[in-house]
Amino acid sequence: MLADPAPAPKSPRRIAVVGGGLAGLVAADRLLAAGHSVVVFEKYPEAGGLVGTFSVGGEAIERFYHHLFTSDVDYVSLAEDLGLGGEIEWLPSKMGFYSGGRLYPFGTPASLLGFSPLGVKGRLELVLSTLRLRHMSDWRALEGETAIGWLKKNGYGRVLDVVWGPLLTQKYGRRAEEVGLVWLWGKIALRSRSRDKTGLGERLGYMRGSFGRVVEALLSRIASRGGELRPARPVKLASRSDGRWLVEFRGGSETFDLVLSTVAIPELLRLVPDLPAEARAAWSGISYTHALCPVLVVDRPLTRFYWTNVGDVTMPFGGFIEHTNYIPSSRYGGNHVIYLSDYVLPDDPKWTMPDRDLWEIYLPAATRLAPELERARILERHLFRAEYAQPIVGTHYSRVLPPVRTGVPGLYSAAMAQVYPEDRGQNYAVKIAREAAAALLSDLP
Ligand SMILES: Cc1cc2nc3c(=O)[nH]c(=O)nc-3n(C[C@H](O)[C@H](O)[C@H](O)COP(=O)(O)OP(=O)(O)OC[C@H]3O[C@@H](n4cnc5c(N)ncnc54)[C@H](O)[C@@H]3O)c2cc1C
Secondary structure, three states, rough: OOOOOOOOOOOEEEEEEEEOOOOHHHHHHHHOOOOEEEEEOOOOOOOOOHOOOOOOEEEEOOOOOOEEEOOOHHHHHHHOOOOOHHHHHEEEEEEEEEEEOOEEOOOHHHHHHOOOOHHHHHHHHHHHHHHHHHOOOOHHOOOOOOOOHHHHOOOOOHHHHHHHHHHHHHHHHHHHHHHHHHHHHHHHHHHHOOOOOOOOEEEEEEEOOOOOOOOOOHHHHHHHHEEEEOOOEEEEEEEEEEOOEEEEOOOOEEEEEEHHHOHHHHHHHHHHOOOOHHHHHHOOEEEEEEEEEEEEEEOOOOOOOEEEEEOOOOOOOOEEHHHHHOOOOHHHHOEEEEEEEEEOOOHHHHOOHHHHHHHOOOOOOOOHOHHHHHHHHEEEEEEEEEEEEEEOOOOHHOOOOOOOOOOOOOOOOHHHOOOOOOOOOHHHHHHHHHHHHHHHHOOOO
């Protein structure tokens, strides 16, 4: 669907967008709509980045589990703008929690009563800490504390030991202690806004036919507006001379008036040697975890839950996500799809382990959590990997948060690590990309 064309600018610019993930495509679409000429450089053969898809039973599905919260208004507005608003389904979802070798229902008032690992004191702590964080409106006041520090300081030790400690360790490994309280606040505030009014669980949003449809719709609108996608063209260097940008990429180089980057901040620091020393010093502390995402396609359901948090640090993954307990298996030819979520620090040996060795670690643990896996037939298995999958956001992050205007004339950035105080997500990729494109356009004479 084409939005009304904007009047052509007096002097259209040639703009390079680095990265063909959601943020890059949204930014490119905006810049093209304003009448500029845009080339999107993407490292891999396909656009979409973290919302890339593959196929199960003839139906597209994300390589990494994805859903929306009801607070994801920027994403919904993008889908509407592309004529796909009516394709988002808001479906109930059930959460589980794996602790002490057992699987419990989790996330509703009724399930809390049966969640014995917390004991009475821990249950009270969970309720009190959640209510306190939910009612804190000024995240700036929380910036000086770590999540773990705050839980300890306020006497929420049981909930730290059973719930948040294991979950933080699963996601951030030895760096769990550094994670800022704002991260925990964001999780609780966002999730509570997605709660079903009945108190029976959450409603989460899914795009019928996968979130890849939004990527496809953006790609076709970019093409119809004269934009160009260059797949399999990783950018190697972007340097400025005489007011223009020379972008060097695999197979060639070209000049542009402006550059909008959507790659991870460590990658941006590598690509642009001319970043001011002050910015370089501040941003070089920004780091990420990588993601390993094993996917099993099996012939039967394995648990009752969509999303199971794994509160057990001896398990090799932090989430067991049974997609087909949320989206019907009939859409995938009757197959059942389970994602395991394993975030690893870049120096974790698992990151470079061959798939075969990783499956030897994952499968016995998945069977421990879901014994039905022993009887199930594994029809397919896939192991997807993503670099720079989750920024690690510590205390006082706003002091190092890179702005969309990088400080180098003509260079803009809309990266996942610029999403704050919320945690990364498709919604915020749309939002930050729109902000960066708007800043670029408003800086033009
Ligand atoms: C495991 C996992 C689960 C998630 N679950 C959800 C969820 O449930 N809901 C939700 O909303 N969000 C979820 N997300 C987050 C969501 O996918 C991201 O926030 C969003 O897709 C980020 O888009 P992006 O364009 O900013 O980044 P990316 O998708 O990372 O795009 C960056 C692009 O830049 C390219 N690139 C990198 N270097 C170069 C280079 N040198 N030259 C050219 N191109 C380059 C990359 O290949 C990539 O395509 C999840 C993410 C992960 C990893």
